[in-house]
Amino acid sequence: MINKIEKIFPIYTIEEDLLISKFGDVSLVYELKMPQIYSLDKEAMDSINLIIDKLIGSLPPGTIMQKQDYFFVTDLKDPIARGTNMLSRSDNSYYFEKPILTHQCYLIFTKDSKNKVNITNNTTKYEKYLEGIDGFISDIDISVSFLSKEEYFSANRLNSDQIIDLLGKYFSLSSKSDNKLKDIFLDRQIQVGNKVGEVYAITSNNELPINIDSYVRNKEYSTQRTDFFIPYIQALCLGLECNHIFNQIVYIEKSEDVFKSIKVKMNNFKSLSLLSKENELNHNNIEDLVENVIDKELKFIKQHFNIIIWEDSKEKLEKSRNNLENIFREMGMRPYHIKYSIKDIFLNSGPGAATRIPEEYKFIGISEQTASLMNFESYYESFKDGILLCDRKNEAPIRLDLWDEPVQRGHIVNRNRLIFGPSGTGKSFLINHIASQYYEQGHHIVMIDIGNSYKKLCKLVGGQYYTYDVDHPMEFNPFYIHGEIDIDKKEFLVSLIMFLWKGESSFTKEEKQIITLYLDAYYVNLKVHTDIFPKLSTFYEFVMENRVEYNEEKYFDKLSFDLSVRDFYDGKYRHILNSEQPVDLLHERFIVFEMDNIKDHPVLFPLITMLSIDVVMGKIRQLKGIKKSIFIDECWKPISKGEMAEFIKYMYKTVRKHYGEVAIATQDIEDILETSAGAAMINNTDTMILLSHKKKMASKDKLGTHLSFNEADLEKLFSTDKREVFIKVGNVSNVYKVSVSKERYACYSSNANENQFIFDRYAKHKNMKLALNEFVNRK
Known part of the structure; x- marks a missing residue:
């Protein structure tokens, strides 16, 4: 009826x-x-x-x-x-x-x-x-x-x-x-x-x-x-x-x-x-x-x-x-x-x-x-902007905002994040996905990497890809500054000079203070002698020809300084810090510094990593109101020892003040804890991203203790499987699925055979879009 x-x-x-x-x-x-x-x-x-x-x-x-x-x-x-x-x-x-x-x-x-x-x-x-x-x-x-x-x-x-x-x-x-x-x-x-x-x-x-x-x-x-x-x-x-x-x-x-x-x-x-x-x-x-x-x-x-x-x-x-x-x-x-x-x-x-x-x-x-x-659960909340992920129930697409919403809701006070991905869990795949999404939404992206993980994406979007070549080294000039030197830049230069002088060896407070005084005096001197071009070599000459304290030799071994820094003045590394045409990356929206060629070099690896980040910091300070993301995949290790720990703090502090983020990626939490900068990195990071840790159950207690994960966080984390990611923003956590199109898979994959096919096609066409399309349609 x-x-x-x-x-x-x-x-x-x-x-x-x-x-x-x-x-x-x-x-x-x-x-x-x-x-x-x-x-x-x-x-x-x-x-x-x-x-x-x-x-x-x-x-x-x-x-x-x-x-x-x-x-x-x-x-x-x-x-x-x-x-x-x-x-x-x-x-x-x-x-x-x-x-x-x-x-x-x-x-x-x-x-x-x-x-x-x-x-x-x-x-x-x-x-x-x-x-x-x-x-x-x-x-x-x-x-x-x-x-x-x-x-x-x-x-x-x-x-x-x-x-x-x-x-x-x-x-x-x-x-x-x-x-x-x-x-x-x-x-x-x-x-x-x-x-x-x-x-x-x-x-x-x-x-x-x-x-x-x-x-x-x-x-x-x-x-x-x-x-x-x-x-x-x-x-x-x-x-x-x-x-x-x-x-x-x-x-x-x-x-x-x-x-x-x-x-x-x-x-x-x-x-x-x-x-x-x-x-x-x-x-x-x-x-x-x-x-x-x-x-x-x-x-x-x-x-x-x-x-x-x-x-x-x-x-x-x-x-x-x-x-x-x-x-x-x-x-x-x-x-x-x-x-x-x-x-x-x-x-x-x-x-x-x-x-x-x-x-x-x-x-x-x-x-x-x-x-x-009664039911008191709903589906994942999706936002207008953010990373495109899926819910783990039926793989419905959602956007997770890790940028503005968490700050506005009071969940976080900084946008920095740590990314942990044990071997084989898809760490570089996930970072590629985050970086590409952010680029599409207007971010300026800088990636510092070992292993060519982001080359395809960089070529696809027409970014700048820098690979360090010992025979044709990259040239920097961190001493060249527009306007007055600010406290953040001064902190960086002090850390840089101490590294050139002392490497990973310890130093005294007095030694660091004297270097600071020399740096102050050097920039005062440049205002008087405008014919002197600011670079490492003129700073070195200023130190060798002057003194800033009446009895400074009591604390400052100038001969030691001379012997350590001379290679960067007129020796084998003289080109690295004396460029008279500083790299200008202000308007480049996607930049990759690839460090694979020097990853085992005890001096060049940490130095070039530091200099690359400093170039980025200059960009960050000048770009107002634009989202900036720095991804450091494994390269953080050489800059997290001794004085470099201070550099980490400088980097985090500067990025936070200028609408940016630092995302540091590594395989295990032990990698962070074993460095002197580990505590600073964790304390200045409000967002934790972890891929499947089912094979890392032994790290359960360390994750709870050092990342402040409660039992509920750990239950979610250890429930994750392949292509799933646990994300904790402040005190809010959940698990998401990473499911992407064939085109995104081709762009992100680290499979050697697949990459060989794609780069062969890229060499032929000089066009990454065509190379990826051929891979997707190859069958």
């Missing part, structure tokens, strides 16, 4: 942002934002249960709290990247029409009019009822305000247009509101247009397991040393990958009224206990429940839960129904498959209509346990 929607529609009107049913029930509607899936640990789940229990306890009798979670399977059609280059376009092609599960949650508070008949036809009665609504609105505002102050939730009240859209979603079973509602066929199944659906409901405690915990151990993500917990109800919500709505309805009544209902049930079961063992068991269960509530001073409530599933064909529906029933079995649930009462349940589970759910479909529970049957 087809039901004309205008006859069965339970809503009378929407006015002043209030939803009013045909029986005069008035509802306030909110959209509820909740924590991301997999982000909650046991303590957080317990805390949420307490919050919800307090929320329920704060609601006045006669209130119905209805929580609706909408899950829609949709094919992704909107572009996810705005760029026009090869890699951005490949993202849009890669994800086009990918089926993803979306989620929205709404919280509806209804004041039960207690009328059994339609009062909207009686104007006098209706207006009198509405006179008492202000107190209800005030009570709900206070309760929702309490909820929004908690770190897990934010609730925004819907206006009239948004409420109309919500009604359209529910009654058309569509992710995009259909305000022209169709007639509904309700006979054992739901049929709306071409959609066909079914309803399962929890109507009795007997349909639930005897004991329900708030969380369960997830076998897939747990290890021998770590337990990964998820909410008990997750399988029915984000774990059910089909179109569905999860209705969670709580009825707030006076305690004495609920106790009367319980006593009636107890007496009925007691009188029938001689007829069946099941009745005796039901009587004993209710008796135990009452005693438990009285002993713990808990609150009885009536509740109803149902799940509506639907598809666009009966074949698909049967598959989803089988999947749902398997989930119920695994959870120990035996829900009631609604057939003959489907009209009552579907219509009255709509927003603001829950007062009409028949009494026989409600059951009595304890407010403390109700939250365990």
